[in-house]
Amino acid sequence: MGLSKLEQMEELQSLLAKEESYLLFKHSLTCPISQAAFEQFNQYLEENKEIKGYYLTVQESRPLSNYIEDHFSIKHESPQIFYLKNGSVKWHTSHQNITKDAIKKEVNLD
Numbered sequence: 001m002g003l004s005k006l007e008q009m010e011e012l013q014s015l016l017a018k019e020e021s022y023l024l025f026k027h028s029l030t031c032p033i034s035q036a037a038f039e040q041f042n043q044y045l046e047e048n049k050e051i052k053g054y055y056l057t058v059q060e061s062r063p064l065s066n067y068i069e070d071h072f073s074i075k076h077e078s079p080q081i082f083y084l085k086n087g088s089v090k091w092h093t094s095h096q097n098i099t100k101d102a103i104k105k106e107v108n109l110d
Contacts, residue, residue, distance in 0.1 A: 002045070002049075002052070002053070003042065003045055003053045003054070003055065004052070004053070004054050004055075005054070005055055005056065005057075006024075006054050006055065006056045006061065006064060007056065007060065007061050007064065008061075008064060009063060009064050009067045011064075012024075012064060012067065012068070015054065015084075016084070016087045017087070019052065019084075020085065020086060021051065021083070021084065021085040021086070021107075022051060022052040022053065022054060022083075022084055023041070023044075023045070023051060023052070023053045023054070023081060023082070023083055023084075023103070023107070024053075024054050024055070024056075024068070024081070024082040024084060025037075025038065025041050025053065025054070025055040025056075025079065025080070025081050025082075025098075026055070026056060026058055026065060026068070026076075026077070026078050026079060026080040026081075027055050027056065027057050027058065027078070027079055028057070028058050028059065028078040028079060029057050029058075029059050029060075030059070031078065031079065033079060033095055033096060034078060034079035036096075037079040037081070037095070037096070037098035037099075038055070038079065040098055040099045040100045040103070041053065041055070041081060041098065041100075041103065043100045044100045044103045044104060047100075048104070048107070051107060058078050065078075068082075072089050074089065074092055077094035077095065078094070079094060079095060079098055080092065080093070080094040080098075081093060081094070081098050081103065083103075083106055083107050090106075091106040091107075
């Protein structure tokens, strides 16, 4: 289903209200670990087109990044990935733990 960029809190609030399940990635434009994790995230999405993926760049969308931390009460990391289902975080991890295989293991598409 592809990858879409989020920039505003309202976009995420709309997703939380409407989308059943999706992946959300917090990306840092200046971090090599984040770049590697983002590539893993993209590879997962390429192979699993039935799930939607969204991302934000923390440098460009700091208020949105802060909102995610506050809304879900999950300490900010970057890179960081969340699997959301029915408005709740079902799984999240960060840094080198973000791999295609880790995502595949946690996102059981039934």
